[in-house]
């Protein structure tokens with residue numbers, strides 16, 4: 001039986017359809033990413049799976065227990081790191097951890113093995129109030145607190161939002177170690193670059209899952225030839241490209257434009273359609289799509 005199973009789950013808030021018939025399953029030892037922008041419905045799904053919110057329709061089970069009938073059992077067996085860290089700001093690092101251990105009827109010592117690698121990094125600051133920690137340290141403490149009762153399933157809602165790049169990388173390394181211990185991990189993120197660090201991902205937008213697969217397969221399913229283009233006037237170039245009949249989509253991506261074409265074209269062929277005098281430093285190269293390209297492609301179809 002999967003660690004998490006969701007079948008046709010929907011939830012509305014008034015007129016807002018936050019989740020629209022979501023289905024997914026996550027195995028033990030799997031790191032599963034829920035990838036989507038703000039407002040996609042990620043937190044709503046987390047709240048349903050951690051038994052804090054009821055779905056309107058559909059069924060879901062976590063660690064083999066139904067989220068409605070066996071909510072007490074689920075609360076004992078899962079760890080949850082909500083979007084905004086759930087730490088007590090006035091309590092010290094050590095007091096926070098002891099508090100979470102106590103409410104789950106355990107001790108720091110009993111499960112120290114599971115959090116050792118993470119907690120060791122913040123232990124030098126154990127007398128510091130949680131409110132005075134950096135973002136990266138808060139994140140490590142929140143993860144330690146979510147793990148202290150040895151959960152079978154871990155829910156992490158945007159754990160890396162607002163955390164510096166080095167801490168983000170360290171955090172993903174920690175998740176890899178945890179899944180190797182057999183814990184199922186459902187993690188949400190708005191950062192597309194983090195998607196490739198998951199075993200499988202679901203792309204979610206406006207309450208709907210657009211696609212579920214491994215990051216590699218998701219990227220492979222991108223349907224068009226793709227080029228990165230840069231010039232001294234990307235704004236105008238974007239408008240020009242969007243008017244070409246070979247263009248399927250043209251979108252800004254940092255300092256480049258990503259151009260998807262209906263059929264495969266040589267770089268020279270594309271250049272020959274542009275008034276190159278207007279773009280003295282034009283640069284164009286075929287590229288492999290990444291998850292963000294696919295996400296935007298799928299979003300266009302919704």
Ligand SMILES: Nc1ncnc2c1ncn2[C@@H]1O[C@H](COP(=O)(O)OP(=O)(O)OP(=O)(O)O)[C@@H](O)[C@H]1O
Nearest residue numbers: 013016017018036037038039040041042043044045
């Ligand atoms: N309590 C609520 N009352 C009304 N609407 C809500 C409530 N909670 C969420 N929503 C709406 O439901 C939709 C999904 O929100 P949700 O918080 O699940 O998304 P999210 O992907 O987690 O994004 P975020 O990171 O912004 O929280 C959004 O349109 C949001 O405005």
